Amino acid sequence: MRVRALRKTYRTFTLREVVAVDHLDLTVPAGGVHAFLGPNGSGKTTTIRMLLGLARPDAGTVHLFGTPVPERLPDVIGRVGAIVENPKFVPGFSGRRNLRLLATAVGVPHTRVEEVLERVGLRERGVDQFRRYSLGMKQRLAIAATLLKDPDLLIFDEPTNGLDPAGIRDIRATMRGLADEGRTVLVSSHILAEVEQVADTVSVVARGRLLAEGRVADLLATEAASAVAVVVSDRSRATALLAACGWSVGTDGPRLVVTGARDAREVNEALARGEVFAEEVVVLRRDLESVFLELTGPPDATAGAVGGVSNGDLS
Numbered sequence: 217m218r219v220r221a222l223r224k225t226y227r228t229f230t231l232r233e234v235v236a237v238d239h240l241d242l243t244v245p246a247g248g249v250h251a252f253l254g255p256n257g258s259g260k261t262t263t264i265r266m267l268l269g270l271a272r273p274d275a276g277t278v279h280l281f282g283t284p285v286p287e288r289l290p291d292v293i294g295r296v297g298a299i300v301e302n303p304k305f306v307p308g309f310s311g312r313r314n315l316r317l318l319a320t321a322v323g324v325p326h327t328r329v330e331e332v333l334e335r336v337g338l339r340e341r342g343v344d345q346f347r348r349y350s351l352g353m354k355q356r357l358a359i360a361a362t363l364l365k366d367p368d369l370l371i372f373d374e375p376t377n378g379l380d381p382a383g384i385r386d387i388r389a390t391m392r393g394l395a396d397e398g399r400t401v402l403v404s405s406h407i408l409a410e411v412e413q414v415a416d417t418v419s420v421v422a423r424g425r426l427l428a429e430g431r432v433a434d435l436l437a438t439e440a441a442s443a444v445a446v447v448v449s450d451r452s453r454a455t456a457l458l459a460a461c462g463w464s465v466g467t468d469g470p471r472l473v474v475t476g477a478r479d480a481r482e483v484n485e486a487l488a489r490g491e492v493f494a495e496e497v498v499v500l501r502r503d504l505e506s507v508f509l510e511l512t513g514p515p516d517a518t519a520g521a522v523g524g525v526s527n528g529d530l531s
């Protein structure tokens with residue numbers, strides 16, 4: 217999937233213009249889990265709606281499987297399964313019956329319903345009424361529905377919102393499994409821990425713009441230069457030695473925190489050359505959360521920058 221210079225503005229009821237997506241570029245490699253990560257209001261849902269032809273861009277291009285969308289959406293939509301808004305299931309029908317209705321609507325045989333129920337671990341509970349399902353089961357049924365057409369690309373908008381840890385783990389495992397089958401999973405999230413654990417690649421957005429993209433591991437390595445903490449008895453001598461190497465030196469309780477060095481070994485060597493011997497050397501790796509916060513800035517600043525319209529505008 218390839219998105220270039222995508223733009224979408226909304227007008228609020230007070231006729232104020234809200235730029236929801238602002239010159240956004242997005243590249244989602246085929247196969248694997250790609251996280252679309254950004255704080256609330258950063259334009260993720262709006263972007264996904266444009267990918268699916270549910271909203272019309274003001275400018276920019278979208279290609280799904282190399283095909284321009286929305287112009288030729290009918291050619292490719294059969295290869296895409298998505299959960300964007302809360303899927304509409306009939307509360308009084310069983311999970312199985314709900315899926316059979318959908319299967320008939322999209323023209324796939326009922327045997328496929330059994331396969332997808334099995335796939336999301338709901339086969340045993342297929343007879344239960346939808347209204348009796350837990351939130352996690354409802355979400356798994358929604359994923360089952362997206363799988364009916366055996367899609368190559370799955371798009372999930374915040375699929376773990378409101379789920380408990382077990383539910384989150386199930387959805388994460390399901391996404392991983394789908395990617396391992398060779399499908400592409402695009403998942404939007406503002407929950408960093410999820411992304412870090414399940415995604416192969418990530419795009420970080422804020423205020424409708426792309427801030428960073430790449431492999432999760434690379435993003436952590438390049439954006440999150442690690443710091444090294446040392447405990448030494450002669451702190452002032454150590455500080456002078458480390459500063460002389462051009463590194464910045466802060467303190468964290470009894471530890472000196474060194475940033476700018478390549479690795480712990482380099483720090484240790486610099487100290488030893490000056491005959492200061494560290495009692496403790498620890499590499500402090502930043503997690504994706506600190507990278508993300510660094511890139512997107514404080515949440516309040518983000519909300520203000522996109523206009524902060526009320527939910528009432530989000531119909």
Ligand SMILES: Nc1ncnc2c1ncn2[C@@H]1O[C@H](COP(=O)(O)OP(=O)(O)OP(=O)(O)O)[C@@H](O)[C@H]1O
Nearest residue numbers: 226236256257258259260261262522525529530531
């Ligand atoms: N129909 C609409 N009318 C007016 N403004 C809208 C509409 N839909 C979205 N917006 C605004 O566009 C911006 C982006 O919203 P969007 O829902 O795409 O972000 P998001 O990243 O999906 O956020 P969230 O995680 O909260 O769903 C926000 O400022 C939002 O208030």
